[in-house]
Amino acid sequence: MSENKKVDRRDMMKMMAALGLGGLASSATAGPGIGAMIPGKGWVKASGEKASTDGTPLQFIPKGQPDDNPLENELQKYPKCPYCGMSRTKWNHSRHLVQYDDGLVDGTCSIHCLAISLSLNLDRGPKAIYAADFGSDAKIKPLVKVDAATYLIGAKLKGTMTMKSKMAFASAEAAKAVQAKAGGELAKFDDAMRAAYLSMADDTAMIRKKRAMKVKKMMQMKKQG
Numbered sequence: 001m002s003e004n005k006k007v008d009r010r011d012m013m014k015m016m017a018a019l020g021l022g023g024l025a026s027s028a029t030a031g032p033g034i035g036a037m038i039p040g041k042g043w044v045k046a047s048g049e050k051a052s053t054d055g056t057p058l059q060f061i062p063k064g065q066p067d068d069n070p071l072e073n074e075l076q077k078y079p080k081c082p083y084c085g086m087s088r089t090k091w092n093h094s095r096h097l098v099q100y101d102d103g104l105v106d107g108t109c110s111i112h113c114l115a116i117s118l119s120l121n122l123d124r125g126p127k128a129i130y131a132a133d134f135g136s137d138a139k140i141k142p143l144v145k146v147d148a149a150t151y152l153i154g155a156k157l158k159g160t161m162t163m164k165s166k167m168a169f170a171s172a173e174a175a176k177a178v179q180a181k182a183g184g185e186l187a188k189f190d191d192a193m194r195a196a197y198l199s200m201a202d203d204t205a206m207i208r209k210k211r212a213m214k215v216k217k218m219m220q221m222k223k224q225g
Contacts, residue, residue, distance in 0.1 A: 066103025078107025135174030155184025
């Protein structure tokens with residue numbers, strides 16, 4: 001195999017890892033030390049070492065320190081979703097934030113990634129969970145506790161990380177007003193979480209397909225350049 005082909009394949013693997021597609025490649029092709037693109041840290045190489053608490057290497061990002069005031073400067077402290085890397089400012093209308101009972105906090109882009117966080121933190125109880133108020137006219141939607149929120153599921157609204165949107169509203173009246181125009185079903189947080197888990201398989205397949213297409217486009221641009 002030529003050196004150029006080796007470099008091309010290495011570049012492909014790095015891009016696939018950065019886009020969350022490392023699992024689609026065989027271990028024989030990937031080789032050790034590929035690493036991953038960690039939100040806020042950039043490219044991080046895999047050490048090859050595995051601790052007793054590790055799952056997939058580099059998958060579980062350190063959570064940082066406990067945060068007693070998670071809503072204070074929230075977007076500055078938690079700018080990117082730790083599970084997909086998306087900007088929480090750009091996707092502020094669908095973002096969620098969970099504070100666990102030990103004070104650790106996950107700020108996610110969506111209820112889809114919140115579901116991932118809750119699955120990975122089974123031994124931590126949620127102390128408080130917040131969602132963006134989609135009904136607010138503010139440029140950056142304020143966060144409200146999900147216990148008091150009304151969700152609109154399956155409306156003709158663009159979903160974040162999902163084909164079936166699940167948006168939260170501080171006001172039930174505001175949710176009903178959007179429902180009258182965009183359809184969907186009104187629900188509570190538990191129902192929205194259940195819908196998020198039930199759609200996880202289809203949503204994950206959709207995300208992988210989109211990211212695979214992005215990798216292909218990047219490789220084509222690399223060849224042309």
